[in-house]
Amino acid sequence: MTDEEVLSEFRNSEALLEGHFKLSSGRHSGYYLQCARVLMNAERAGRLALALAQKLPRELRGQIDVVVSPAMGGLIIGHEMGRALGRDAMFLERPDGVFQLRRGFRLEPGARVLMVEDVVTTGLSSREAIEAVKAEGGDVLAEVALVDRSAGEADLGVPFYPLVAINFPTYAENEIPAELAAIPVTKPGSRSK
Template sequence: MMKKERVIEILEKSGVLLNGHFLLTSGRHSNQYMQCAQILQYPEYTEEIAKGLAEEFQQDAIDVVVGPAVGGIIFAYEVARQLGAKNVFAEREDGKMTLRRGFSIPVGARVLVAEDVVTTGGSVKEVIEVVKGQGAEVIGVAVLVDRSNGTIDFGTKLKAALTTEVISYEAEECPLCKEGKMPAIKPGSRKI
């Protein structure tokens, strides 16, 4: 596994960490935001971090790596490449996570779910259900950034390049909203 200092150095160099007042995908507010998509501009950094995470699953005989669209697509691909595994992605159709585009996961396959960032873990949990629905076995979850500080339980092995706690608030309790100095912005790509 990569050293935390190196991961932080890469995240800073690639402009992943933002400070301000943010509306998160979960609906919560925070003074920090991890725009993990920024790292994907730098293949050498993406490869380095994916390789470090893939090493954590090297002995698990992973057949397929699946990532949720959109954030997990490129990251899951690179983790799969490092593991020499097949790669697919799940995406929303009518509000529900599913496999489309002719993708399937073989019954009994050993699957790793890979995602760029988790806060509540909602998308990963949905992908896990899709994998199980295909009759495959979820071996673990690989995450670029775990914003829950390790509190999320997916019921399987979880490895993150960086585990951190970015404090977030329910909208009604947000001190930044109460101060009224700056409106919350939604830097991510998914609409609530």
């Protein structure tokens, strides 16, 4: 799947939004990718997961024991990646602000994990999720994401394979351009900041 084909999936599902958004990372942007909309169609979600699985080196695909994703954003694409790879899929939650496995999910000691995210902007959620997997005894081999918004700058500490890289500018609270600041802010992400 080409970058343009991926973006077309976002456009066709009205998942590429324009306005003033406060991202889960705390940064601001004039664009937001609402992955829940692009993933709400199971067929489309499956196509995107298959394309994402193809981004992984073949030898790495064969090493994966289980797929783990952070809830909420990574849950659907994580499940679809589990299906695409023929592996179980689990998710992490933050009931007390820190990622952890719940609902009876557990990792076997040394389990080789593929971390799956929807969007990576700063990599903070990914790094926190990777640390949670390590605390549970797992070994994160790599991470995949539908979208890399980091301009290639997110250091996750593991190999990273995004389906598409989109470099919409983001701004710290004190760097917001006047034209963006003039638009009322919307906070569509799943993490409170």
